[in-house]
Amino acid sequence: MRAEVLMPRASWRLTDRASLYSYSVPAHLLDQAQPGQLVAVPFGERETAGVIWSLDASDDAGDTGDIVGDDENFPLRAISSLLLDEPALSLVQRTLAEWMSAYYAAPLATTVRPMLPPGLVRGIRYT
Numbered sequence: 001m002r003a004e005v006l007m008p009r010a011s012w013r014l015t016d017r018a019s020l021y022s023y024s025v026p027a028h029l030l031d032q033a034q035p036g037q038l039v040a041v042p043f044g045e046r047e048t049a050g051v052i053w054s055l056d057a058s059d060d061a062g063d064t065g066d067i068v069g070d071d072e073n074f075p076l077r078a079i080s081s082l083l084l085d086e087p088a089l090s091l092v093q094r095t096l097a098e099w100m101s102a103y104y105a106a107p108l109a110t111t112v113r114p115m116l117p118p119g120l121v122r123g124i125r126y127t
Contacts, residue, residue: 001025001057003033003079005041005050008109008116019109020053024076033079036087036094038120040080047080051089051112088116 004020023041025033033039037052089097093115100111 003055004053006053007048007050008113019107022076024078026078032082034087036089038083038088040083042077
């Protein structure tokens, strides 16, 4: 399964297309992962918090290792862990953020940040 993950902290100044990154969902998280959930993901050489924006079950990532994917040049990295059990953003909030992003020509990450509880992303400790 593939997840599109939004990084509100790491990419809030980038364009809308650069805000969503594809990650594979490891086998041990398949039953728990859901859109709107806060997750830890590898981003460059560090871990950062992101929000699962959407899940695509039709794209079978195959292997459950750290790096997977069909294309050798662009392998998918796996979500490291779930940071919260419940979604941080509801379907209504995600839909509103998408509308605001399109209407105001603003990056999606910029419209999502005010919807997250203050200090939530900054206060996450990675294990």
